[in-house]
Amino acid sequence: MIRDITIGRYFPGNSLLHRLDPRMKTLVVFAMIIMLFLCKNFYSLGLMALVIFILSLISKVPLKMLLKSLKPLIFIVIFTAVLNIFYTQGGQELFKFWIFKVSDKGIYTAVFMATRIILLVTVSSLLTYTTTPTSLTDALEKLMSPLKVFKIEVHTIAMMMTLALRFIPTLIEEIDRIMNAQKARGADWESGSLISRAKALIPILVPLFISSFRRAYELAFAMECRCYTGGQGRTRMKQMKMRFPDFSTAAFALLLFSAIILLNLNFVGVI
């Protein structure tokens, strides 16, 4: 159950997407997210869907894994879609019951919003699937480094993210273990009322908090023992370098951006 969480999970491989510079990947994914929000009609959204689909083929991440990352969001997708069906004003009325009116425009918007959310999640999971958490935070640290001007501790933030990501699997394992231990003592959080279910979480959360604090102390000691004093004067073993594929990716992103704008212009009024 708890092992199904795929957010931030890396899928080992050696595809073109895996080899791209993480900085460029992050930037392009960020740009694509913006593009998804710029899409105004099904033509531009369709183009994005096609591109994201091709990217997932290139990444060689199994479709099943990608679908799995969508699983926790099914509820949100459906919720948004339903909300949009009923709350969109105007358009031709298709049918009506009680106080609800369903129009063609409503259904249009619902499908559009649902597709957009699915694409957003897919493109961002593609990034985490093809980039190890460490190189991702390294990239973020580099990309955010201009913020140092404003006295923002970029290195500390990046280190915190690295550590947080690093401990996700550990904590999942820990939760698994504690859950099993309490299950062995007859704990049951799959039946009963909502309140009793919430209460049943205490035997998991208390030990989890305690062990997290213990781990944090141990880790801090271990880091200090290895003379960690923060980011100042720290060098990197792995230097990131932009190469030809990275620049082509940037060019491709620009091309895609112009295509989206053009498609938006040409068919205004579809939605």
Place this chain on the structure above:
Amino acid sequence: MPIISTSGLTHVYGENTPFKVAAINDISIEIGKGEFVGIIGHTGSGKSTLIQHLNGILKPSAGKVFLEGKDIWENKKSVRQARFKVGLCFQYPEYQLFEESVYKDIAFGPKNMGLSEKEIDKRVVQAAEYVGLAASLLEKSPFDLSGGEKRRAAIAGVMAMQPAVLILDEPTAGLDPRGRDKILNLIKDYRESTGSTVVLVSHSMEDVAKYVQRVLVVRNSRLEMQGSIKDIYSKGELLKDMGLDVPQITKVFEILQGKGLDVRGDIFTLEEGFNELLKFFGKEVSV
């Protein structure tokens, strides 16, 4: 009829992912009522996965688990029954403590069984006695106890359910020799006074040799061999090959034997060794 048996038990972790591994493979075992069984194996051999099937924490990918002759996965109720009939104490059980007081924590299991207030109280007091926790400690917070006390409190939490079978996964991990002996002895006493079946999982041959009647050896996800301590230790080479070792005392006697002294080579506990030496020097053997 054996109290627990498995047939062709197999468990695969992460099926349909690139991280797929078979943690246990085609394991068939039988554990008799009242038996004291040891399961030994190297770290990662699959012994922890194996025991988590015996009370229905893990669902087998293939194969069956029988508790008193009945398939525990027959229905939802039978799984829950198995949880209470087979008490499983995990490795480092002190990390499962969560209640405000030791008393409440030990009472967690019996409470989940739906017992009466009176019965719960009786069981908690009794379990605390089994593990040698003073009554004054029961009202303390479990987080104020020492490491050894925490461990014993956690074991009491499983004992309080009065399971027919008690399974302990590395109950002595991370303890000093004195703490180790204390825990193993209390488990032995518990078994003798309740007559329940006990399964002790360990990678330490020394622990196992001293207490159990029969040993199951797990290696590379499979049941490698099973038999009495003598049978297993007589295959010393194989054990070494597996990254396990015979007890130090056995090694000492093997060396003595190698030097041409007239002593037995199949000595597995300090006590046996002591008596054998007395015999060697022609002294009275103490019982």
